[in-house]
Amino acid sequence: MRVALATAVRTLPRGAGLAYEPKFDGHRLVVARSAAGVVLQARSGRIVTSAFPDLAAAALQLPAGTVLDGEVVVWHAGRTDFALVQRRAAATAARAAVLAQSLPASYAAFDVLELAGLDVRARPYERRRALLVDLLLPLGPPLQPVPMTTDPELAATWYETLPASGIEGLVVKRLDQAYPAGRRGWQKLRHTDVRDAAVVGYTGTPRRPLALVLVLPVGDETPLVSSPLTAALRREVAEAAAARGDAEAPATATTTVTAIGLGEVPYHALDPPLTAEVRHTSARHPPPEVLRLRTDL
Incomplete structure (x- = not known):
């Protein structure tokens, strides 16, 4: 599964039809739920299911034929900790089961690519976002949709205040945009x-x-x-x-x-x-x- 990418920008994009999401400091992860089970794929294409058994177990709640795009994070002392995500990702299968108890992972989902076997990547982001929220909110942690706003002033407030929680910056998407698989169709504003x-x-x-x-x-x-x-x-x-x-x-x-x-x-x-x-x-x-x-x- 080729994931969408983002182009770095230096100032906050503003204009009609834009959506803003906080960018979490974790590992990119595609969650694929099939009738046979769950597969977790890193951005590189590597299968990392065995490293995150807790997320794989939680993803069994998803309907078969669901594919999500998002970020796996580990929270520690009130903020995301990238070093702990790296530790989880590098664990052997035996060690991963132990770390899943002491360093539980969370999944910050920001897109749905397939739902109940239907490819929804061609649908506008606004519609995919609604499908994502309807899908995940009833389930609760550790699978959660990232926050989103269409208000640039609220987005600017997020940008200034959320770094203390480990947020790297913002990702900006067009509401009418299809999922740009393998392309830099989004924009990202990192803290500098x-x-x-x-x-x-x-x-x-x-x-x-x-x-x-x-x-x-x-x-x-x-x-x-x-x-x-x-x-x-x-x-x-x-x-x-x-x-x-x-x-x-x-x-x-x-x-x-x-x-x-x-x-x-x-x-x-x-x-x-x-x-x-x-x-x-x-x-x-x-x-x-x-x-x-x-x-x-």
Whole structure:
């Protein structure tokens, strides 16, 4: 099942015929309920049913021939926690049954693609939304429709106030729009914050730094790896490292940090840290973008 995608925008779209949904910070998941049972498919197409037995069991309440599109999330301390979703997704079948008890998953559904065996993707979003709400509201958690509004002012309020709950931003859809399978037919407005971060290290070598290891002033202080540095920033970081005497440091770093999509990568630690101005849309993806070193601090 090819899922719909969204194009990033920098400002909140406004106009007649638009709908706004909060964008949850989780894993994209297609739920397919057939007469034979339930299949859970990740955005990549990988089948992940065994990783989420609690959602698979809940989806048995759906009528056969139902396909939903949405996001699997794990709530912790009043907000969605992406790291816990990753933990659930990576679990073996045996471990998944244990985690389903201690870290129960929720499904934030935002579209219905098939209902009782009928393909409804060609119907307008407004109609699909009504079908989704009628289907899921009687069932209740853990299968729930995401909130939706057609009021741009309420959407703007959501955008400003919901990040504390782990909401990444907004997804904007046209009410008259068919489901854009495999296409970027929706729009997404992510939260983008520009702020100072502590530079606790860098990847690469002292003479050729590749990325910075950052601790943001929000979140749980877990170090993050920045996006690749520009040539100008590489030179600036190399000069700053040389000024600290790092130019003679071993080329091979021994400290490691987890980088999204790369796993554990080695880095050179900086003590005391430097400071950099960074732009980031969320605590995990895409990685923070380094704008400049704050050599004035």
